[in-house]
């Protein structure tokens with residue numbers, strides 16, 4: 001068994017079978033993250049169901065996961081596309097959060113979802129803001145969370161490392177930039193490294209004592225074989241630290257990013273792909 005790191009380890013999968021495998025491999029698991037693409041993968045290729053059957057399938061799998069890690073956090077993502085209203089997203093969040101006691105509801109980092117999350121957090125809900133690609137988006141989430149008076153552990157921010165690497169930017173830089181900004185702000189928001197593709201990404205997260213990292217099963221299996229590697233800097237374009245204005249309200253921060261839009265539409269398309 002590996003020594004348990006300071007960084008909390010989550011599994012990036014909607015499959016409870018994977019949860020069991022990881023519990024056997026690691027002997028612990030601090031949480032699990034799911035998303036529409038991941039639950040569609042569990043359903044299987046070419047299977048068509050109604051929307052209510054799909055939601056029931058998602059709920060059943062999330063409940064199995066939650067039973068396996070009752071002390072851990074399980075992230076469940078709302079459905080949203082570019083037309084989904086804040087009211088719809090809020091309604092989904094309250095429904096999904098009743099599935100299990102240990103849910104964090106995943107909100108895409110878009111204006112309508114942040115409006116929904118503002119009400120949800122004020123009610124005491126727990127949230128994981130996903131599809132984060134900029135320091136400005138992380139600032140908006142911090143400002144929103146603190147305006148709702150959240151506690152530590154109530155809110156996660158999920159920067160997507162691998163998808164930034166995919167466009168030639170050094171995704172891990174964003175983790176360090178958000179960590180530095182949150183330290184300056186003494187933020188209650190925890191940073192969850194997402195879109196982790198390899199051991200080098202993982203080692204970086206462990207080296208900077210990131211709060212949380214979510215790992216696909218394949219990376220956990222590689223980690224068992226190579227428990228400690230040295231982080232190797234990659235030939236990617238650095239993402240510089242930005243000195244942002246902290247005195248504004250979250251609505252004044254520009255949270256646009258093309259990868260957020262692209263990711264949102266891909267999650268929506270994957271979800272719809274299995275509906276009849």
Ligand code: E4P
Pocket residue numbers: 012033034035130158160162163194195196214
């Ligand atoms: C987890 O919260 C994210 O949805 C996931 O890590 C995305 O990973 P990907 O970029 O490999 O799809």
